[in-house]
Amino acid sequence: MKHDSLIVFEGLPFIAAFGVLTFLAAFFFESLWIAVIPLVATIFTAWFFRNPDRRVPENEKVIVSPADGKVIRIDEGFHHELLSGPCRKISIFMNVFNVHVNRAPYSGTVAAIRYNPGSFLSANLDKASEENERNAILIRTENGREILTIQIAGLIARRIVCWVDKGANLKRGERIGLIRFGSRLEVFLPMETKLCVAKGDKVQAGQTPIGIF
Incomplete structure (x- = not known):
């Protein structure tokens, strides 16, 4: 299995969980400000599990x-x-x-x-x-x-x-x-x-x- 996706697979359950909380908070509460906290958590979690490419030095030593x-x-x-x-x-x-x-x-x-x-x-x-x-x-x-x-x-x-x-x-x-x-x-x-x-x-x-x- 390759592990070169933009966000690692292991982070998806955490991102999905915070995403659902964001949706529920926005749907069930009158003030959208309540949804800001889980939204920020969703964004941070996605950023935390980022998986950027890197340029490996050419010198084999x-x-x-x-x-x-x-x-x-x-x-x-x-x-x-x-x-x-x-x-x-x-x-x-x-x-x-x-x-x-x-x-x-x-x-x-x-x-x-x-x-x-x-x-x-x-x-x-x-x-x-x-x-x-x-x-x-x-x-x-x-x-x-x-x-x-x-x-x-x-x-x-x-x-x-x-x-x-x-x-x-x-x-x-x-x-x-x-x-x-x-x-x-x-x-x-x-x-x-x-x-x-x-x-x-x-x-x-x-x-x-x-x-x-």
Whole structure:
């Protein structure tokens, strides 16, 4: 199934629900102003689930950001159970105004997917990485490098959506899933990766270079 529609399929039930509320409010109440609130909610929800195209950098050595948002932390020499050695970890915080469709940071094969249920702490807290609901996607490149992307639910987010399966062949910048409402995404890169971002930088999924091999 392709996921290149202007608005992602998972957002349609929310948009439809607010749309029905708008219609009912306008139909049953004398003042149209009462319908403004659900109308604004309908428009915002449609905008939140937007799914724009992105221009992926031509340089094949470039690793792109898997999420829209702000870089809130960079860790060196970090270890993760799915990875064979130390790595560099970049944490990206997505607020409710960011596009929430996630993309593959690099081309390769999905070597593993691991989902963990958990809490719903605010996604900008460091302990959210270990305690919140999360979904890890491990990509193994053609030359054997490992890149791990973890989708992490936040305070408002209540659903992580993953569009890929183990064994899938991904292209850099390809859509891989989304997280509903405010959330966090972490990407783990090999230590030899030259980083292209710093704490505080704003990034766009599939478009902003975050590292280079």
